[in-house]
Amino acid sequence: MSWASWGDFFAMGGYALYVWGSYLVALGIMITEIALLALRRRSALAGLRARGAAREGRR
Incomplete structure:
Protein backbone atom coordinates (compact mmCIF):
# COMPACT_ATOMS: atom_id res chain seq x y z
CA MET A 1 0.00 0.00 0.00
CA SER A 2 1.15 3.48 -0.71
CA TRP A 3 -0.34 6.83 0.19
CA ALA A 4 0.17 10.20 -1.44
CA SER A 5 0.53 12.02 1.86
CA TRP A 6 0.52 11.53 5.61
CA GLY A 7 -3.08 12.74 5.65
CA ASP A 8 -4.04 9.87 3.34
CA PHE A 9 -2.18 7.45 5.59
CA PHE A 10 -4.01 8.63 8.71
CA ALA A 11 -7.37 8.62 6.85
CA MET A 12 -6.78 4.96 5.91
CA GLY A 13 -8.94 5.19 2.81
CA GLY A 14 -12.01 6.22 4.80
CA TYR A 15 -11.64 3.50 7.42
CA ALA A 16 -9.59 5.52 9.91
CA LEU A 17 -12.20 5.34 12.67
CA TYR A 18 -12.20 1.54 12.58
CA VAL A 19 -8.47 1.10 12.10
CA TRP A 20 -7.26 3.58 14.71
CA ARG A 55 5.15 -18.80 60.36
CA GLU A 56 8.00 -16.96 62.14
CA GLY A 57 5.60 -15.94 64.92
CA ARG A 58 4.68 -19.58 65.61
CA ARG A 59 8.28 -20.64 66.18
Missing part, protein backbone atom coordinates in the same frame (compact mmCIF):
# COMPACT_ATOMS: atom_id res chain seq x y z
CA GLY A 21 -10.12 2.67 17.05
CA SER A 22 -8.99 -0.96 16.90
CA TYR A 23 -5.43 0.04 17.70
CA LEU A 24 -6.60 2.14 20.67
CA VAL A 25 -8.74 -0.69 22.04
CA ALA A 26 -5.88 -3.18 21.70
CA LEU A 27 -3.45 -0.79 23.37
CA GLY A 28 -5.93 -0.16 26.19
CA ILE A 29 -6.36 -3.89 26.76
CA MET A 30 -2.59 -4.44 26.87
CA ILE A 31 -2.08 -1.59 29.34
CA THR A 32 -4.92 -2.90 31.51
CA GLU A 33 -3.44 -6.41 31.48
CA ILE A 34 -0.01 -5.12 32.53
CA ALA A 35 -1.56 -3.07 35.35
CA LEU A 36 -3.63 -6.03 36.58
CA LEU A 37 -0.58 -8.29 36.50
CA ALA A 38 1.34 -5.80 38.61
CA LEU A 39 -1.52 -5.63 41.13
CA ARG A 40 -1.78 -9.43 41.34
CA ARG A 41 2.00 -9.71 41.81
CA ARG A 42 1.95 -7.12 44.57
CA SER A 43 -0.93 -8.93 46.28
CA ALA A 44 0.76 -12.33 45.99
CA LEU A 45 4.01 -10.98 47.44
CA ALA A 46 2.14 -9.36 50.34
CA GLY A 47 0.39 -12.67 51.03
CA LEU A 48 3.69 -14.53 51.03
CA ARG A 49 5.21 -11.98 53.38
CA ALA A 50 2.25 -12.28 55.74
CA ARG A 51 2.42 -16.08 55.63
CA GLY A 52 6.15 -15.94 56.35
CA ALA A 53 5.63 -13.54 59.25
CA ALA A 54 2.90 -15.77 60.69
Whole structure:
Protein backbone atom coordinates (compact mmCIF):
# COMPACT_ATOMS: atom_id res chain seq x y z
CA MET A 1 0.00 0.00 0.00
CA SER A 2 1.15 3.48 -0.71
CA TRP A 3 -0.34 6.83 0.19
CA ALA A 4 0.17 10.20 -1.44
CA SER A 5 0.53 12.02 1.86
CA TRP A 6 0.52 11.53 5.61
CA GLY A 7 -3.08 12.74 5.65
CA ASP A 8 -4.04 9.87 3.34
CA PHE A 9 -2.18 7.45 5.59
CA PHE A 10 -4.01 8.63 8.71
CA ALA A 11 -7.37 8.62 6.85
CA MET A 12 -6.78 4.96 5.91
CA GLY A 13 -8.94 5.19 2.81
CA GLY A 14 -12.01 6.22 4.80
CA TYR A 15 -11.64 3.50 7.42
CA ALA A 16 -9.59 5.52 9.91
CA LEU A 17 -12.20 5.34 12.67
CA TYR A 18 -12.20 1.54 12.58
CA VAL A 19 -8.47 1.10 12.10
CA TRP A 20 -7.26 3.58 14.71
CA GLY A 21 -10.12 2.67 17.05
CA SER A 22 -8.99 -0.96 16.90
CA TYR A 23 -5.43 0.04 17.70
CA LEU A 24 -6.60 2.14 20.67
CA VAL A 25 -8.74 -0.69 22.04
CA ALA A 26 -5.88 -3.18 21.70
CA LEU A 27 -3.45 -0.79 23.37
CA GLY A 28 -5.93 -0.16 26.19
CA ILE A 29 -6.36 -3.89 26.76
CA MET A 30 -2.59 -4.44 26.87
CA ILE A 31 -2.08 -1.59 29.34
CA THR A 32 -4.92 -2.90 31.51
CA GLU A 33 -3.44 -6.41 31.48
CA ILE A 34 -0.01 -5.12 32.53
CA ALA A 35 -1.56 -3.07 35.35
CA LEU A 36 -3.63 -6.03 36.58
CA LEU A 37 -0.58 -8.29 36.50
CA ALA A 38 1.34 -5.80 38.61
CA LEU A 39 -1.52 -5.63 41.13
CA ARG A 40 -1.78 -9.43 41.34
CA ARG A 41 2.00 -9.71 41.81
CA ARG A 42 1.95 -7.12 44.57
CA SER A 43 -0.93 -8.93 46.28
CA ALA A 44 0.76 -12.33 45.99
CA LEU A 45 4.01 -10.98 47.44
CA ALA A 46 2.14 -9.36 50.34
CA GLY A 47 0.39 -12.67 51.03
CA LEU A 48 3.69 -14.53 51.03
CA ARG A 49 5.21 -11.98 53.38
CA ALA A 50 2.25 -12.28 55.74
CA ARG A 51 2.42 -16.08 55.63
CA GLY A 52 6.15 -15.94 56.35
CA ALA A 53 5.63 -13.54 59.25
CA ALA A 54 2.90 -15.77 60.69
CA ARG A 55 5.15 -18.80 60.36
CA GLU A 56 8.00 -16.96 62.14
CA GLY A 57 5.60 -15.94 64.92
CA ARG A 58 4.68 -19.58 65.61
CA ARG A 59 8.28 -20.64 66.18
